[in-house]
Amino acid sequence: MTIFRKSFVFIISIFIFALSLCLYGQDNDWVIRIRDSQGEIKKLFAVNDFMSELSNIVVLRGLPTENLNMLLTNDLQLWQFASQLIEQELVYMKAVEEGFDKDEELTSTISRERDNQIAQLYMQSKLRDGFDVVSEEEKRQFFNNNRERLQAARGNNIRYEQVAMDIEYTILQERMRNEYDRIINEARTNYKLEYSSTRDPCVIIDDKQIPLSNFNEMFNQTLRQSGENIPPALRVQARDNMFNAFVAREIMIYEANKVGFYDNPEAKAIENYITRTAVVAHYIEKTIRSTILEPTEEEINQVYEQYGRLYRIDSLPYAEAQKALETLVIEAKTQQRYQILTTDLRYRYNIEKNLSLVENLGKSENVN
Template identity: 65%
Template sequence: MIIRKIFFVLFSITLFSLLLYSEDTNWVIRIKDGQGNVKKIMTAQDCMSEISNLMIFRGAPAEAAELLLTNDFQLWQFASQLIEQELVYMKAAEEGYDKDEDVLALISKERDNQLSQLYMQEKVADDFAVVTDAEKRKFFNDNKARIQASVGKAVTYEQVAMDIETTILQERMRNEYDKIIAAAQTNYNLKYSVTSDPCITIDDKTVPLSEFNDMFNESIKQAGANIPAALRIQARDGMFKAFVAREIMLYEAKKTGFYDTPQAKAIENFLTRSAVTANYVDKTIRSTIPKPTEEEINLAYEQYGKMYNIDSLPYADAQKALETMVIEAKTQQKYQILVTDLRYRYSIEKNLDLLLKK
């Protein structure tokens, strides 16, 4: 009986020690408030998800993540930025900015965009985005007359190789859209038309035509050019096919539970923190910056005019660009003051060795 008690006590101490050791070491970033209460813990898995999301949204190659994990300084920079954003997010959430309906709608829209793309990537071949030199040269030779008519007779392969690669990838993507739509017509009750409302019906899901029209009109506006009617219709039809494929991917992603996967949740958390933080900075800092004075604008021109070719812009555009520069500079100054204050308010601990790859 005594031996059992001794064993139980020893077992309990060992178990407690393991739990304590795990709690003390199984985190990369830990944030506590002034009373010592833990407000946020980021594990190695959390940080790896953040790194993965960062690479996805920046369009960076996988090698960039590997470089970050083997470079002490870059990893320290990443951790500092992550901590700063988390602190501001906590502040914004305390003041209710995470309940802003416009921000929630923006998060939902961006989440759908990102997850539909990721879900689609799982369905295409691993080498989908790989275009060989042989493929590009064949395209150049097969379409040489058309390329010369567009660019000039003296055009060389090297001058248009990157444009050719983009064209090939766009054609592949159009083919994938056709495959996705064809499969959906077999698997679901699918109806779609760029002139009807709703413009897409997938089983019991409907998509209003206004949603596509808003997206298309915004794309035309961003193009900043007068597009001939025939090309406008061609662009609309091409974009609508991509829109239909995206909605199908969204429907499938939700239907198959992809939205509930750890990867999807990590992306949603990343987008939420980014959007709420940006909204907080915009509402509490940027909007409070007064209109720049003429002296401030002239000073900005002296410092950045030639660097950013502002002196080549029409006067009104140059003034607007300079005003934006002054406002953003002041916003960053106030933002850093806010971050410094929050860093003093909280206790921040880092254990980056758990991420570093030697």
């Protein structure tokens, strides 16, 4: 997609910039440096490391590439991001030190998320330029060709401007379904491929077998995220569509492994980002959130007074409102304890920041 290609070009320029810094000595090529009480360097973010972290935020959240330049040229946002990165790294080091990165369920989750993100990244590298660009002419043609259906769903007075974004999404989804079909058809030629959503294993690519439980777990998670709002009559169609996407994804994972794409610097950076984020979240869940007692009535009432109307909790059914308020109390306490933890960790280490390097990079990008 365009976002990924722009991001890739920008990252290449970052690596060139970082390489040029080596001419002045490696000791200057760092943005964040963390030392222990004995002065030993425990973690060092070089320019390319720091920029990879920023790029990962843009890529994984699907943000416009311009957000990267905005971060680089906004002193406050850059400082905030650096502080968050430091805190996360300190908690990650503590979690690893205490063995929280060895949890079998966690490593399985990290592996699945890594495969999913790298498969998407690999697929983007194979898409044609402008794949994600939908012209005004295409959207208006879709509107005219489907006017009756849109009127039946949204009313006779429906206007193009009201549904333009929905139309763009629909066109992109159709393109993506066609892309899945193309990937599967090509794989039939290149590999020994078998697949079925009713047997186990559900996908076989050469000697690799993917169990049906993997697909069922993905489909059931999607149902939960949709609030079980997919009508039973449409679930069969939804399952078939999702299975095609699942097969295409597994092909991309297999091919990315086969051609060594997992060793690509951008793929490695995403894997490291996913791993650290997941380990930190796991550590917080196990050592902080799970230890917080059930909120008292007084705490719930206090939170309601502060946030009830802001989050429109008073419009929810009683049981949902109660659950939402309890969650707010627990999350507030979790955040408080997390801040205490990170403050304590900051005192244990000597933390140095050299943000001028990336600030200069942002200025040079703007000039160019």
